[in-house]
Each structure stands twice: as structure tokens, then as C-alpha cells.
Amino acid sequence: MSRSHDNHDRRGLTRRGFLANTGRATAAVLLGRFVTGCATTGVLAAPRRRLSVVDGRTIDLHIAETRLAVAGQSAVATTINGGIPGPEIRLREGQDVTLRVSNALDEDTSIHWHGLLVPPGMDGVPGVSFPGIPPATTFEYRFPVRQSGTYWYHSHSGFQEQTGIYGPIVIEPREPEPYNYQREFTIVLSDWTFENPHRVLANLKRYGGYYNFQRRTLANLADEPPGALANRFSWARMRMDATDIADVTGATYTFLMNGLSPDENWRGVFEPGERLRLRFINASAATYFDVRIPGLPMQVIQADGMPVVPVETDEFRLAIAETLDVLVEPTGAAHTIFAEAMDRSGHARGTLATDPHATAPVPGRRPRPLLTMADMGMDHSNMQGMDNGGAAGGDHGPAHQNTPSEEHSGMSGMDHSHASGMDEMAAACSENLDVVARHDGDGHGAGNAMVAETARSRISEPGVGLGQDGWRVLTYSQLRRATPGEDSQPVTRTIELHLTGNMERYMWSFDGEQYHRDMPDIVLHYGERVRFVLINDTMMAHPIHLHGMFFELDVGACERNPLKHTVNVQPAERTSFVVTAQEVGRWAFHCHILYHMEAGMFRVVEVRV
Amino acid sequence: MGLPLSHPLSHGGRHVPCRGGAGMRLPPHAFLASTAGAWLLALVCTFWSAPAFAQMGEPPFNHFMQFEELEYGFNDRDNPLSWDSTAWFGGDWNRVWLKVEGEAATVDPEVEGEAQLLYSRLIAPFWEFQVGVRGDLVAAEGQSTEGRGHLVFGVEGLAPYWFEVEPAVFISHRGDVSFRLRATYDLYITQRLIAHPSFETNIAVQTVPEFGVGAGFNDIDLGLRLGYQIAREFAPYIGVSWNQAFAETADLRRAAGRTASDLQGVAGLRFWF
Numbered sequence: 115m116s117r118s119h120d121n122h123d124r125r126g127l128t129r130r131g132f133l134a135n136t137g138r139a140t141a142a143v144l145l146g147r148f149v150t151g152c153a154t155t156g157v158l159a160a161p162r163r164r165l166s167v168v169d170g171r172t173i174d175l176h177i178a179e180t181r182l183a184v185a186g187q188s189a190v191a192t193t194i195n196g197g198i199p200g201p202e203i204r205l206r207e208g209q210d211v212t213l214r215v216s217n218a219l220d221e222d223t224s225i226h227w228h229g230l231l232v233p234p235g236m237d238g239v240p241g242v243s244f245p246g247i248p249p250a251t252t253f254e255y256r257f258p259v260r261q262s263g264t265y266w267y268h269s270h271s272g273f274q275e276q277t278g279i280y281g282p283i284v285i286e287p288r289e290p291e292p293y294n295y296q297r298e299f300t301i302v303l304s305d306w307t308f309e310n311p312h313r314v315l316a317n318l319k320r321y322g323g324y325y326n327f328q329r330r331t332l333a334n335l336a337d338e339p340p341g342a343l344a345n346r347f348s349w350a351r352m353r354m355d356a357t358d359i360a361d362v363t364g365a366t367y368t369f370l371m372n373g374l375s376p377d378e379n380w381r382g383v384f385e386p387g388e389r390l391r392l393r394f395i396n397a398s399a400a401t402y403f404d405v406r407i408p409g410l411p412m413q414v415i416q417a418d419g420m421p422v423v424p425v426e427t428d429e430f431r432l433a434i435a436e437t438l439d440v441l442v443e444p445t446g447a448a449h450t451i452f453a454e455a456m457d458r459s460g461h462a463r464g465t466l467a468t469d470p471h472a473t474a475p476v477p478g479r480r481p482r483p484l485l486t487m488a489d490m491g492m493d494h495s496n497m498q499g500m501d502n503g504g505a506a507g508g509d510h511g512p513a514h515q516n517t518p519s520e521e522h523s524g525m526s527g528m529d530h531s532h533a534s535g536m537d538e539m540a541a542a543c544s545e546n547l548d549v550v551a552r553h554d555g556d557g558h559g560a561g562n563a564m565v566a567e568t569a570r571s572r573i574s575e576p577g578v579g580l581g582q583d584g585w586r587v588l589t590y591s592q593l594r595r596a597t598p599g600e601d602s603q604p605v606t607r608t609i610e611l612h613l614t615g616n617m618e619r620y621m622w623s624f625d626g627e628q629y630h631r632d633m634p635d636i637v638l639h640y641g642e643r644v645r646f647v648l649i650n651d652t653m654m655a656h657p658i659h660l661h662g663m664f665f666e667l668d669v670g671a672c673e674r675n676p677l678k679h680t681v682n683v684q685p686a687e688r689t690s691f692v693v694t695a696q697e698v699g700r701w702a703f704h705c706h707i708l709y710h711m712e713a714g715m716f717r718v719v720e721v722r723v
Numbered sequence: 724m725g726l727p728l729s730h731p732l733s734h735g736g737r738h739v740p741c742r743g744g745a746g747m748r749l750p751p752h753a754f755l756a757s758t759a760g761a762w763l764l765a766l767v768c769t770f771w772s773a774p775a776f777a778q779m780g781e782p783p784f785n786h787f788m789q790f791e792e793l794e795y796g797f798n799d800r801d802n803p804l805s806w807d808s809t810a811w812f813g814g815d816w817n818r819v820w821l822k823v824e825g826e827a828a829t830v831d832p833e834v835e836g837e838a839q840l841l842y843s844r845l846i847a848p849f850w851e852f853q854v855g856v857r858g859d860l861v862a863a864e865g866q867s868t869e870g871r872g873h874l875v876f877g878v879e880g881l882a883p884y885w886f887e888v889e890p891a892v893f894i895s896h897r898g899d900v901s902f903r904l905r906a907t908y909d910l911y912i913t914q915r916l917i918a919h920p921s922f923e924t925n926i927a928v929q930t931v932p933e934f935g936v937g938a939g940f941n942d943i944d945l946g947l948r949l950g951y952q953i954a955r956e957f958a959p960y961i962g963v964s965w966n967q968a969f970a971e972t973a974d975l976r977r978a979a980g981r982t983a984s985d986l987q988g989v990a991g992l993r994f995w996f
């Protein structure tokens with residue numbers, strides 16, 4: 115039975131819906147109702163060794179609280195069809211699909227199809243695109259499948275994504291793909307906590323460093339290079355923490371690969387000589403993963419479900435909510451898939467093997483990295499570059515030492531074959547990526563604790579803690595759309611948004627304004643092409659996700675700029691992308707760190723006819 | 724002598740003979756019971772009102788209650804039990820604060836303490852402005868209980884280099900004006916072993932003999948406590964605290980048979996929930 119497909123102006127109603135959800139969340143904390151429960155003993159369903167699959171024209175998804183084993187401990191999770199992750203939904207491009215989502219929870223739920231092009235009423239964001247799915251009801255999502263690739267789905271209600279409501283979507287293309295592989299595995303990375311996520315957020319609100327047990331201390335001062343003390347004083351002067359890489363860490367998280375802990379060791383079994391396609395999905399609530407298969411190069415073929423010009427790499431950072439497809443040719447009998455949390459507080463792990471019992475060595479975790487002054491927009495060498503007005507100025511900051519040397523000489527991240535003539539095309543497609551933006555006087559109010567004095571593109575940097583290991587690390591600057599884009603309409607408008615936050619109070623926002631404070635929609639007009647410039651004033655990375663439409667991430671490649679639904683914006687980075695407003699409706703636009711979204715880093719982009 | 728926690732104490736009121744017979748008689752154990760009662764009432768009100776608060780448009784509502792210090796002091800005089808606790812209730816921008824602190828001698832039936840109820844508003848990324856009321860009480864067996872009320876204006880926040888700073892101005896119901904500055908710091912020795920230095924000073928415009936307050940620069944409290952976070956929320960500690968009174972305040976203390984300088988060892992618990 116289908117409920118409410120209309121999407122007329124329901125803003126008043128929907129904002130109340132959003133707040134009501136949060137209110138319930140609060141009550142849950144205060145009343146001490148622990149959704150996820152604590153460890154108990156007893157007979158438990160064994161964890162699944164492989165993902166279940168659902169397909170066809172009509173698919174039933176049943177959402178309920180389920181007691182199951184996570185990492186060998188009993189837990190109560192919110193699940194889809196009884197497992198974590200939910201079943202792999204397999205679709206074919208061009209089909210119509212009906213997804214019947216029934217809710218056996220005692221609170222509202224929802225499912226958002228992450229990265230899928232759907233009518234706005236089917237997008238599944240309570241308070242933005244529909245009212246949500248009340249308890250004991252079934253909502254029918256119906257939409258045509260207009261694309262192919264690797265995506266995922268998750269609840270957009272409260273903290274249900276953290277407690278287990280997520281799963282993969284694989285859409286087979288209408289036309290055969292130009293890839294040669296014999297077997298494929300979907301690899302869902304996620305984070306699990308035995309704490310109530312409401313409690314996690316409450317802890318962060320009381321003490322932002324609650325889960326950070328990798329601080330700089332007197333005891334580890336000697337581990338740092340000379341000059342560390344002066345560096346520590348500069349950070350202390352700004353009341354910032356150079357070890358604040360992740361808010362929620364391995365101190366509470368168990369990191370999962372297809373629902374299995376590192377000890378449980380998810381295995382993908384293949385026949386010798388096979389070429390494999392691995393579909394990586396980061397379905398975490400708050401964890402960036404650095405993924406590698408020691409000894410095996412990976413050929414990246416799709417990013418966020420969209421084909422890219424194949425590029426070979428040894429490691430990639432997968433931001434929360436991103437997907438990446440790679441091809442590998444195993445050379446041995448067993449290979450470890452190693453996914454380290456960005457702050458090195460833990461890892462997920464699995465094995466590709468020809469024998470279901472084989473294992474391969476598990477590498478040690480690398481030392482936790484430290485943020486640099488460049489992550490705070492304090493990199494004076496770059497400011498100098500800007501003052502000189504020189505295009506060469508942008509590339510000499512310390513954080514660039516990790517980038518391939520050939521990129522130092524030219525425009526950062528540019529594919530040199532595209533470099534010529536860029537100026538003429540700049541208005542239409544790509545910006546000069548050497549722009550170093552100096553922050554204006556607006557500090558965004560008390561909701562924002564830091565202002566990046568200067569912000570610049572960091573798409574050719576692999577990110578904090580990566581690039582010093584002697585192997586290749588994927589960067590956004592290497593991504594090129596496989597088929598050039600056709601839409602060459604000029605960009606008519608630029609919308610600049612600053613990513614802001616106040617770690618002391620755990621407030622997160624755009625332009626210093628939390629969504630709760632009745633923020634108006636960002637309005638686009640149907641058909642226009644708009645450039646979004648995101649400037650990250652915080653010293654944390656934020657995975658920013660736009661619902662309903664892909665955007666062209668500006669890597670300086672014009673019609674080859676990759677299409678993405680989620681972009682990782684590094685600290686003090688200036689990122690820009692272009693959206694063609696071709697899907698009418700109201701679309702959520704937010705940081706995909708669940709706790710940042712809940713703390714206010716959320717907006718609505720509305721495309722009006 | 725009490726540390727930053729035991730401000731009323733450091734004013735020396737407890738040992739000043741009270742001559743103004745106007746005070747009510749409140750036995751020390753009743754005073755202690757009422758302090759605990761105030762806490763219980765605050766807890767009940769919080770849980771009762773939280774869902775309503777959450778509907779007021781500033782989610783998420785949160786609360787925080789901390790005994791920064793709950794400790795026993797080792798000295799050659801009265802071995803006091805002292806407490807310094809704070810709580811806030813509210814959202815990101817607007818909060819209600821409760822600050823309760825005091826000290827009870829364990830050898831004599833003597834208690835003194837104060838409580839502040841404040842409204843707080845975030846005014847800058849690291850700073851909140853606080854305004855409200857404060858009540859002080861001094862009670863000792865066989866003496867009249869002394870009390871006074873104040874208006875409070877203060878700010879609280881994080882200064883550069885991670886110092887937690889809390890300056891406040893107090894105006895009593897009799898028009899006495901005083902100023903207090905506190906600063907504390909968390910020094911991480913390891914991830915869980917944390918040194919906690921603290922500083923406090925009090926300055927008064929008028930002399931208030933009943934509370935052992937002299938005009939001018941009153942005193943300085945310095946403390947150093949070393950705690951181990953068994954959990955983030957729970958850290959036993961040991962430490963030392965030192966109080967030095969100056970000028971007229973020192974004279975008042977000596978007149979009451981005490982010394983102007985006090986040094987003691989402390990052992991206690993820091994916890995929050």
C-alpha cells in the first residue's frame with residue numbers, strides 16, 4: 115500500500131517531523147533506553163558468511179529489532195530482513211521496481227536509496243521528501259531504475275543507520291560493461307557500537323574528545339620529531355587538537371566487513387586464475403576507511419557507481435557513503451583485504467582466498483597521523499603563493515609532499531592533456547584549481563570555532579596519514595569520467611557554502627547555522643547549472659552528500675570531471691562541483707557523518723520549475 | 724584548607740565567631756541534607772522537563788552533571804570533606820547551570836557552602852555568558868547560621884592554550900561587591916593519567932566580617948590533583964592544595980585563631996554522568 119507520493123510544500127510539517135524525531139531521540143537518552151543493549155549470553159544466530167540477495171520487480175524489506183551476534187557478542191540491532199548488513203538488492207537498469215518496506219519497530223523508520231535517481235517522494239528522507247514510515251505500516255517505494263553500478267541504501271531516521279539499517283544495491287547495466295572479470299564480491303564496510311548511539315552523541319556533546327585515546331600526551335612527546343613542543347603550543351593556542359581525526363573511534367567501534375568483525379574474517383572464495391570485481395561500499399556512520407590489499411594492485415573502474423577511466427592504485431581512502439569498484443587479479447592463494455580506520459584506532463579485515471579456510475598475513479596498523487597547520491588553513495607558503503598571484507604557488511605546502519612528483523610542476527591535479535585551453539573553458543566547466551581562497555571577515559558566529567584563513571583545492575592529496583608508505587594512493591585528481599559529459603551549458607551561478615563546526619559543543623553546520631535553526635532551502639531553478647563551492651573551515655574531513663542528483667566534481671578535467679553523489683572535503687579545502695538542476699523536488703544535502711548530520715550539518719536543496 | 728572547590732571555606736567564615744545574632748539556627752547535618760536534597764530536586768526536574776525542553780526547537784537537549792572534586796583533606800586541623808559540583812541542562816546555545824560547592828569539617832560539626840543557579844548563553848565559539856543568583860551559608864554547632872545572597876555575572880569558557888577560565892562578579896543583597904577568578908587545566912600525562920592544576924583568587928570591595936572577607940585582595944588557592952581515568956566519567960585522584968590569605972582577610976583569619984596559610988593533602992573522586 116503506497117503512502118503519500120506527493121511532494122508539495124510540506125515544509126512546515128516536515129520540519130516538525132525532523133524535530134520530533136530528534137525529540138524522541140533525546141527522550142530515549144534521558145530515559146536510558148538502550149536500543150542496542152549490552153552483551154548477554156545465550157543462543158544467537160550465527161553471523162552470515164555471505165550477503166543474502168533479493169531481486170525482481172517487487173522486493174520486500176522488513177525492518178525490525180533483532181537480537182544477533184556482532185563480533186561474537188549478543189546485541190540488539192535494527193535490521194533489514196534480519197541481518198547486518200541488509201540484503202543485497204540486485205536490480206537491472208531499465209526495470210521498474212517496487213520496494214515494500216514494512217516497519218516492525220516502535221518508532222518511525224525510512225529507507226533512502228543512496229545515489230539512486232528517484233522521484234523526490236521516493237527518496238526516503240523524513241521531513242524533506244516524505245513523512246517517514248510509522249510503526250506497523252508498510253511503505254511502497256516505486257521507481258524506474260535509470261542507472262547502473264554499485265550503490266547502497268540506509269535508514270534516514272534517527273540513528274538507525276548506526277544500529278544496522280543499511281545494505282548494498284547492485285544495478286546491472288543494460289549494455290554489457292567493458293570489463294573482464296569472472297567473479298564479483300560486494301564488500302560493505304561499517305562500524306558497530308554496543309553503546310546506544312544517542313549516548314554516543316550525548317557523550318560528544320559533553321566532551322568532544324570522549325572517544326579519542328590517541329591524544330598528544332607528555333608520555334608520547336618523545337615519539338614526535340624535534341620541534342613538536344612548539345607545534346603543540348601552536349595547536350593549544352588555537353584550542354584545537356591535532357589528533358582529532360575521528361570523533362567516534364575504535365574506543366567504542368568494532369569495524370565490520372560484510373557484518374563480520376576482523377576476527378570473524380569475511381572470506382571471498384575464488385578459483386585460481388580468476389579476475390575479481392570488488393564493489394566497496396562505506397556504509398559507516400562515522401568512519402573513513404583506508405583500503406588496500408597488500409601485494410595486489412587494484413584497478414579502479416567505477417566511483418560512486420559511475421564508470422571512470424580505469425586507474426591503477428594500491429590504496430584508496432573511502433569516505434563515508436562513497437562506493438568504489440575495483441578489479442583485482444589475485445596472484446596467491448590468499449590475500450587480506452585491509453581497511454584501516456582513518457585515525458588508526460581499528461580496522462576491518464577480510465580475505466580473498468581459493469580455499470575457504472585460508473588466511474593471509476594481516477598487516478599492522480600504521481601510527482595515528484597528526485593534522486598539520488595546512489589542515490587549519492594556516493599554511494603560509496600557500497598564502498605567499500596566493501599573494502604572488504602565481505599559479506605555481508599552490509603546490510608547495512608540506513601536505514603536498516605526498517603527491518606524485520610530476521604533479522608538483524604543473525597545476526595540481528590536472529591531467530596535462532587537458533591543461534591547454536583551460537582558461538577559455540573555465541567559465542563553462544572547470545575552475546583554475548590553484549585558486550587559494552582567503553577567508554573574509556565573517557567568522558560564522560559562535561557555532562563555528564575555526565576559520566581557515568586560506569582554503570585551496572586538495573584533490574591531488576590523498577589525505578592525512580596517507581602517501582608516505584611507498585605505494586600509490588588514489589586521489590580525486592586521478593578520476594576521469596569514462597564517457598565525456600554532454601552538457602556543456604555554461605555555469606550561471608556560484609553558491610558558496612562553508613563547512614563549520616564547534617568541537618567544544620559538538621555543533622556542526624553550514625555557514626555556522628545548524629539546520630534546527632529553521633534554515634531556508636537552497637533554491638535552484640530547473641535546468642540551470644550551478645557551481646557549488648564548499649570551503650571547509652573545520653579541521654575535520656566531511657563527506658558531503660547531495661540527494662537526487664549527481665554532481666560533476668571539478669578536478670580540472672571539464673567534460674571528464676567525474677560524477678559523484680558524495681565528496682570528501684578535506685580540512686581547509688576548497689572544493690567545487692557543478693550541478694545541473696534536472697531533478698525537480700526537495701533534496702537533502704548534508705554531511706554523511708551521522709553525528710554531524712544530527713548535530714545540524716544539513717540543508718535542503720530545492721529544484722523549482 | 725580547601726582548594727578552588729572550597730571558596731566559602733577559603734573566606735575563613737567557618738572559624739570566625741559569629742556575633743550578629745540575627746542568623747537562623749540550622750544544624751550542620753540539616754544543611755548537608757538540604758544540599759543533597761537540592762541535587763535530587765535538580766535531577767528530578769531535569770528528567771521531568773527534558774522531553775518538553777526538546778520540543779522547544781533547540782535539539783538535542785542534553786545534560787551534564789559533574790563532581791569535579793569530591794574529596795577528603797588531610798591537614799593538622801579539621802580534615803574537611805569538600806565538594807565542587809556543576810551541572811548544566813539545555814541545548815547548544817541556552818543552558819541552565821547549577822554550581823554547588825562547600826566544605827564540612829569532619830572533626831567539628833561545621834559546614835559552609837554555596838550554590839549558584841545561572842542562565843547561560845553561548846556568546847562566542849569558546850565562551851558563554853552566565854547570569855543568576857548565588858546563596859552562601861555558614862553553619863556551626865552552637866552558633867547562629869549566617870546566610871547571604873548575591874547576583875552573579877560571569878563568563879565561562881576556554882582560553883587560548885586550553886585553559887578553562889571562569890571569572891565572575893558577585894553583588895550581595897547588602898551591596899557588597901566581590902570578584903572571583905578561577906582557572907584550571909587538564910595536562911595529559913598519558914591517555915588516562917591526567918594532572919589537573921587549578922588556580923583561584925578572590926577580591927572584595929567591602930569587608931564582610933561574618934564571612935571572613937576583608938576588603939581588597941583576599942586570597943589565592945592553588946591545587947594540583949593527579950587523577951586516573953578508569954573511564955572517561957570516573958577518575959580517582961590524589962593531590963595537594965594550598966591557600967594563602969592576604970591583608971585584611973589574613974587578619975580576620977588570625978583573629979579567629981587560624982593561620983593565613985593552609986596546606987593540605989587531598990584524596991577524592993572526580994566523576995560525571
